[in-house]
Amino acid sequence: MLSSVSSSTTRSDSPLVLLCIFILLLNLTGCAKVKSFFDFSGKEEVDVRLPVQELVAKGMDDYAVGKYFTSLEYFQEILDRYPFSPEATLAELKAADCKYFLEHYPEALVLYKEFEDRHPTNEAMPYVMYQKAMCNFKQIDRVDRDTSGAEQAIQLFGQLIRAYPESPYTNEAKARIKAAREFLANHEYFVVEFYLRTDKLKEAETRLKHISAMYPDSTIRPKAEELLARIQAGKAPKTNLSSWFPKMSLPDWSLFSSDKKEAPSETEKK
Template identity: 60%
Template sequence: MIVPMIVEGCRRRLPYRGLAIVLFSLVMLGGCGSVQDVIKIGEEKADVFLPAEQLVMKGMDEYNDGKYFLALEYFNEILDRYPFSPEAPLAELKAADSSYQMERYAEALVLYEEFEERHPTNEAIPYVMYQKGMCSYRGIDRVDRDTSGAVAAIQAFEELLRAYPDSPYTEEAQARIRAASEFLVNHEFFVVQYYLRAKKYDQAKVRLNYILAVYPDAKIAPQAQELLTLIEEGNPPRSGFASWFIDLSLPDWMPFVGNKDENTEQPGAASS
């Protein structure tokens, strides 16, 4: 073995202090790869001992560069070491935003809810409520799968509209409500397709009547009415189902609001 030979040689030529230095150097260089790695780790560790003002600046720099994981570490460090500092509310908000940007929507939702509970009068609350809706909205999958994300998103956006009807997020929240509602309609229409394939026409009629009663303004309503009429006349489609039914994914929200950039302004969080 190379290391024992080196150590044995050192015993003959070096005092114990020198031997300790050699051993330390071998361990550090073997574990870290290079002296530069050791220095870099030391610099990163030193960052966490900065005051809250500098930590939040470093966190925001990382966030603005799209390095959300690193940003989250800085924000969490503020919350761990300076929970009552003036920077803490901003750190809470940006920790939630960092999780959201990393597509950790369930985690982000919890953090937004905690921020809202702790700082109910903060100026960022309309944004926080909008982001709560977006966490559920981003979880919407396909019409042939779970629809709970669409339901939760609609509820969250409606809560925002009731509490802050004139917020900067009103128009976009309304558009996403309509898109999520279309998704729910399409889910119901997908179930109709299942009943038609199974020749369960009574159940298909029930679903179609539900669509027309609850979503009379949906884009698919005319098609639903036409299909219902055919079933009531005893002439339901027995093939070519694909021509009746729509895409399985969430409808694009943009047509509901016009040409508008999807990026929503993210306000700072003042002290509550």
């Protein structure tokens, strides 16, 4: 009789014992391992993440055909997963390039500056300095708006020319400086128009003198000097002011809209 009761008790406790063992397995090995222990499908989890060399190849392939958004994702993955790899330096630079060609100029400028700070002796430094200047140059808008983009571009192009006078970007930098200075001269001339329309002749005279002194090579200088002479002779134009001011000073005037996309020849270097 006693043996029968003992046997019955053992059988009734068996499910509880099995449950305790299962919970213990969960704690010891983790859910994932237990799941795989009871998975009889024969399938194993595969790491689908790409190796760094393949990420570089895919990023460069997309970059070469103008797929800058997806290219940026590949380079960002390299920086996230392989930040200390030799390929990370290239990924930093190409991520900045992708931002630039996506026309995200402020973000690109930040990335170029970070690259310059981290790799000051990198052989791509002339290109990086050129691109920093271009990020500002590309933000030049209309002559009736903020001039900081042109001013910063002139400063940064000048730094490039002084640091690397023999670089392949020197001639282009000089041309961009000239274009940015032309923009600033036209901005000054646009302000003169405002002063004439509001009958502030003294202020207009000061601006015209500034154009002549600061931008002697600008295309607007001859017209500015002619207008200055009339004001000083007491014959400031009162009507038909549009004949004195070219269309480029109108609000819809846009500078350098026909720029071709720059070919970043040195970005392939590390």
